[in-house]
Each structure stands twice: as structure tokens, then as C-alpha cells.
Amino acid sequence: GAVVSQHPSRVICKSGTSVKIECRSLDFQATTMFWYRQFPKQSLMLMATSNEGSKATYEQGVEKDKFLINHASLTLSTLTVTSAHPEDSSFYICSASPSPTAYGYTFGSGTRLTVV
């Protein structure tokens, strides 16, 4: 159980365009999901907490207008990178859990974004 699906796994887009990444909890409901960003050979940096039915909570230094998060249902959160620039190229990963203190978190397989 506790499967999180992330799509797409890879995307290449042109500068100035927007890209949407989906994160789905397949076998549990997730009122909260988390979005991370990871640069090569570095750790995961928490970007924001996605809350079902309400606004996302962004970490300090993360532009909310740049990284739009929508959590419209209990099984789906989306991250939209707007007006993408080459420096937005990174590995984006989402996570969720049916019971964090019991099971830890399940992560999606990640999305490799390349902005050209």
C-alpha cells in the first residue's frame, strides 16, 4: 500500500513556457502532500506543503507565483512551473503518507525538468 505516482518522469520545455507536474496518491487519501526540489548530487529541499482545499504553504525563498500548487482533491496535487527558465531545471519530487508517524513517507518517482 501507500503508492504515490508522479507524472511525467521527464519533461523538456522551452524557456517561457509552463510545465505541470502531477502527484497522485493511488491507494490512500492525502490531505497533505509535499513538493521537493533536488539539484544533482545534492539533498532534497522542501519547496512547499500542499494542502487539500486550501492554499499551499511555501518555504522561505520559494516564489509562490513561480511554482503554483493546486491540491483540488484528496488524491491529486499539481505543481506548475510557470514561465520556466533554464535555472528551473531540476529534479522535482512529491511525497505523501497515510500515516507519517507509523509508515514514514512515500515518494513519487520524481520528474526531471529540463528547460532549454
Next chain:
Amino acid sequence: SQQGEEDPQALSIQEGENATMNCSYKTSINNLQWYRQNSGRGLVHLILIRSNEREKHSGRLRVTLDTSKKSSSLLITASRAADTASYFCATDKLSDKLIFGTGTRLQVFP
């Protein structure tokens, strides 16, 4: 922001040897978790240890937690080439948000 640091940053060992990774963190925690990441992939949850626990085992994994020193260690015994990956500790800052350490890249040579 990073909650903690791990050392070593990189570790190379031969199959059959034990691998020990250490994690230090900064703030009070509910629990500490260890994750594994294969290159370019998502993370896999390995083990969770609560703040009132001192040691936990899962198969070839042994995790210790010292809250007085704000540190944890992950021991992988009898390592295998398939254990090659990056290993991260992560703590929750009393709000279910997971904050990750800097990670240890483990290379196990056959």
C-alpha cells in the same frame, strides 16, 4: 533549509563489509527517518525511529538515535553491490514536514 548534516559525504566499501553513516540534526524532533535513493529515482523509506527510541533494527539495517547529541547512525551489515545508493536522514520539525540531511553516497564494490 537543511535540518542536518550527514557524514561521510561519500563512502566506498567492498561487498560483505559493513557501512556506517551518521546524521546530525539541529532542532527537537518527533522522529527521524532514513531513506534510500537510487540515482535519478525517487526515495524509498527504510526505517523510522521515534524520539523516545534508542535503537531499531530492520533486516540488515540498524539505526541508533541519541537525542542528547542530536545524532543518528545507520548501519548496513554485510553490504551488497545492490546497496549502492544515496542515503538520507530526515527529521520532522514537529509539523510533519520532512527536512532532509545532506546525504551519504554509498558505493559497494563487488
